[in-house]
Amino acid sequence: MSIGLYIHVPFCASKCAYCDFYSRVRRDQLPDYHAALKREISGWKEKGVKADTLFFGGGTPSLLTPEQIDELIVLCREVFSLEGEITMEANPDTVTPESLRGYRAAGVNRLSFGVQSAIDSELKLLGRKHTFADAERAVYAARDAGFDNLTLDLMLGIPEQTADSLQMTLERIMSLRPEHLSCYLLKIEEGTVFYKRQMGSLCADEDTTADFYLAVCDHLKKLGYRHYEISNFALPGYESRHNLKYWRCEDYLGFGPAAHSCFGGRRFYHPADLAAYISGSAPVDDGPSGSAEEKLMLALRLEEGAGPLPGYDWEALRKRCAPYLKAGLMTEKDDRLSFTEEGFLLSNSLLAEIL
């Protein structure tokens, strides 16, 4: 079976106030990082591993030039016979019509823009450098460059977000007709500027944020999007093939600092340390992958849910789920269990109960 490839780009033009992803603003080590990536990918030559998805995530992959992206894609085609979905995350303020044409020519066929909100004051509070007009321009330029598969990120629970501002964001973002939308709840992580400034006090409470989430689900369903994963919505046929590999517990290899892999029954990762990565440090083992609990936990993130697994006591699981089925937080169909949208909202605590 073909695997997925992930490349982590640990650079950003500036640091957003809520972000705890591994990225740095100084870019003097970018050429060395690029060379280290190529070395690591080349190490998989002649191992007979094939890939059908590649995802450039970060960080801000659009800080790499089209030529640098092209070199990596060419190498992945050579090493992994890569063919299929090639996604690149981009920030609306780091792309131009020329760079977008370059990425498309290099083989990127799916773009992910971190739009987050259509309200400029909310974007400013988040520490984003773009305005919504920048995002619109980036989307139009991407369409002109030939991208027919776009995914946009939307954030819920932003400081000062209200039901009205969310409705406006939804209408404006959906007028861009993305094929796919990811919708994340803001979580204030320790170590971020938001944490230090105690920005949680400006965010809607849990119940209101839950209402925001259900309002988004409702709005997107009416527009014909399938809510195929807790945080992801797609027009039919535009589900993220790469991310589906994560949720279906299939193999993928991650390159770059802070990138994780799941391959050949093991999980391993590169620590979030750019200097160590450049010096060629080996990935760290993170134990076996593919236990029944892990598979169930991931599968239950999906609308398609989970079915019986060999060696796992399915009947006992069904019994543990019975109260949640009764409460409308789960459904059972064709011997598959899945969460409803209300269930998705509580999935962390429900998973702890049932698994």
Ligand code: SF4
């Ligand atoms: S652009 Fe993305 S990765 Fe970079 S700081 Fe902002 S949220 Fe984090």
